[in-house]
Amino acid sequence: MTSAYGTTLPSYGTKRDVGKALLETLAAPSNAVRDRKAPNDWNAALNMHVRLSDKDKNKAETQRDASNKLIKELDQKTKAKQAEINRRLQDRITTVSYWKQRLTTEHNAICQEITNANMSKQKTQQALASTELPTEVSTNCLKNRENREAIDLVQDLVDDELINELNMLSEVQRLLSTRINDTDSRIRNLNDCKNALEADIKDKEECLRLDEHCYKLNNGTAGLQAVAQPALYDGHTATVEKHESFSENNLEKSEIARVMSCLQRELNDFSINKSNDELQKQSELVGSMFRLRLKELTEAKTGLDNQLEKTNQEISSVEDSLHQLREALRSKDGPLKVATTRFAVRAKRPNVEQTRDAVHNGLWSEINDISGAQDSLKNQIACAEETLHRLLKNKERLEADITIKKKSIQIDEQQCLRLRKTLSWRGCVAGFKL
Secondary structure (H helix, E strand, O other), rough: OOOOOEEEEEOOHHHHHHHHHHHHHHHHOOOOOOOOOHHHHHHHHHHHHHHHHHHHHHHHHHHHHHHHHHHHHHHHHHHHHHHHHHHHHHHHHHHHHHHHHHHHHHHHHHHHHHHHHHHHHHHHHHHHOHHHHHHHHHHHHHHHOOOOOHHOOOOHHHHHHHHHHHHHHHHHHHHHHHHHHHHHHHHHHHHHHHHHHHHHHHHHHHHHHHHHHEEEEEEEOOOOOOHHHHOOOOOOOOHHHHHHHHHHHHHHHHHHHHHHHHHHHHHHHHHHHHHHHHHHHHHHHHHHHHHHHHHHHHHHHHHHHHHHHHHHHHHHHHHHHHHHHHHHHHHHHHHHHHHHHHHHHOOOOOHOOOOOOOHHHHHHHHHHHHHHHHHHHHHHHHHHHHHHHHHHHHHHHHHHHHHHHHHHHHHHHHHHHHHHHOEEEOOOOOEEEE
């Protein structure tokens, strides 16, 4: 071994042996005789200290280089990770903003659809309400026509079509009521979807607020505090796929609800239009039946009036004839009295003068002829009186029938047809004129 002065020192064995020797020397009692060390020992200790110092220095340099490298690497990694998180936050903000925009657009669409559905419901309710007055009018027409009398109280085509109209109105009311109930169900579904969209939009807005706040944070932001790691973990956190499927489901449900509501509105309009057309046609048919029936009644009344006029003329003629017959019968009284008087006077002729001469035979024939004429006149008078009685009965029947026809005309024309003409079917699409 060589000392720092170039002298070769004796070897003491291994470094462990040298150190042990030093420790034993230092640990010796203070009162013991201190051993003197040889120069070689001194050189060995010095060399050992140098080697240990060099080794520790090299190790420290290596450690320092590793630390600097680690610091640099970790700093770069931290900055890269922070930049990556910023990029991901920006991407996430963009994604959430995209979903929020879709949800907002759908929310606006469903709000408009709710408004349209409510308008359609209101239109259908108005159409339903507009059937009440026509139903009342048709019912009153049937009740008024029950006041017809005698033979005119007939189940005619007008009654049949009025009954058909009432049945049709009842069916329309049932149909429109069903449409209103279905529309209510659609509106409830729309409101449920609207509430779900609003809740989702609210969550998206809160998420954007928090993510934008996080995006703005940097190392120089004041007031930052470290958060315990366990508090950062939430076992209920949803996956990105679940997050997107949740909003997608809300959008899909809303779109389906809007489509179904749109179809319901179209069905409401179709039902209103179809009902309106059917009721319009039925109303025109009822009006035609009324006019036809009024024409029949008017023609019948005119015929009865003409017949009554002829009957009155015939009654007058029969009464004149009867007066003439009675005058003729009375006119036969004088000739009969003359003839019978002559016959009775000549019967007083005496004895053989009591002959059946031409005068006798002529008087007898005259008396028989006059008596026969009287009998004929009496028979004719009886027949004339019977004819007059029948004519008077016919006159009463005609007058009664004319009165019935007048009442029937008054009911149909004044109480029914005029009432129907003042009424309009107010459907939501077109007018229904009764």
